[in-house]
Amino acid sequence: MWASWNWLGVACWTLVVIILVFVVHNIRQRRLKMLVTQRRRFSWPNFLLDMLLIVIVAAGFGGMIYATFLHSDTVTDKSAIQLEYRYRALVLQTRDGQGYFVRVHNGSGHNPIQTYTYWTQGAKYQINSPEATISTGKTIVPAEAAAYPWPTKTLAKVDQSTRSAFVATVKATYKNTPFNGLGMHAGRPASYHELIRLPSDVFVYIDNPATK
Template sequence: MASAWNLIGLLMWIVILIDLIWMIISIKKRNRRALLNQDGKSKQHHLMILIGQGTFLLVALVLMGSVYLNPSRAVSNVSIMKNYKPIVLDTNGRQSYYVNVYDSKNRLAKHDYTYLTKGERYRVPSNESIIVAGNDKVAYPMETYHSNFNRMKSLDQKYQKAWIETINAKYRPGLVNGLGMRVGHRASYYVIIRVPDHSFIYYH
């Protein structure tokens, strides 16, 4: 169960929080004892314990922070679902297009792309999609997870070079993903938009 894996990460953060609270309480207690006992051994003992607690807490925070903030989207770390659909022509009243390109309001994307498939309109930002027109040579990003080029050729024949491939990657169940509390969460979403040539792209 995906949520059970994510509980591992939650429990680790709870342990770190409890350790921090316990460290603060124990420091206050030892400080009171040190005021009563002014010998050097007590101060040295207090310092050694403080260093040990601080080191443990710092290492735990660095490790958990690294796992939480730097997720791996490698193929071995995600489950990938790919889906293929034909796209249909859209029209502006004068000419028909497969893809409409707009300026994006999303600060991470330069453009938004819209396309139709079986009467439903979709809009995707350019940072989560790519348009492949005609015989364009394209450097596919990592988010496509090694798309099957033989499959693409068969789709070209079946749908006359007018189709989309959606790639949805989610984090697999596992210890590292559980510590990062992201099992079952989306790792990436990407859309390959295939059109016969550039004349089927309309720029607004």
């Protein structure tokens, strides 16, 4: 989503590029003038002015690079991040005589990623393990998902009403603020995570169990 404050970032990037072009042209013109009129290759006033202009350009580009590519807000920063929650009850599936809510497919390679498949009323979903956490213990939010500010009271009510078989999602979006716009992040997704709550491990079906 393109938010209105993102035009601030576009304008600032355009400005720093224009300043860069001006500085390069200015330095070149002054050096040529010094060579032609003064027959000199160096003068302290010219050198100091060159350094000042270079510092201004470096500061401008450094600030914009930080705001656009390097700066990131935590999901708990309410001034910059907006959180949206969603809750869906899981639908039981059966395979090979086993009832399950989540089907797990183990990936391969040095850093294997699992794929979770689950069903809600009228829909099927898939998500990879870095973006989801399966919870089967007494604590609804395990340590792997505790970095997100889950509404514990709401989770407890949903846990009770669905008999511990639901999916909770949290979507973090950058707010439409001047600083987020400066980095052209306003209105864009910041983070996403799913908490897949199950009554126990018995309700997990693994397609291809890892073997020793």
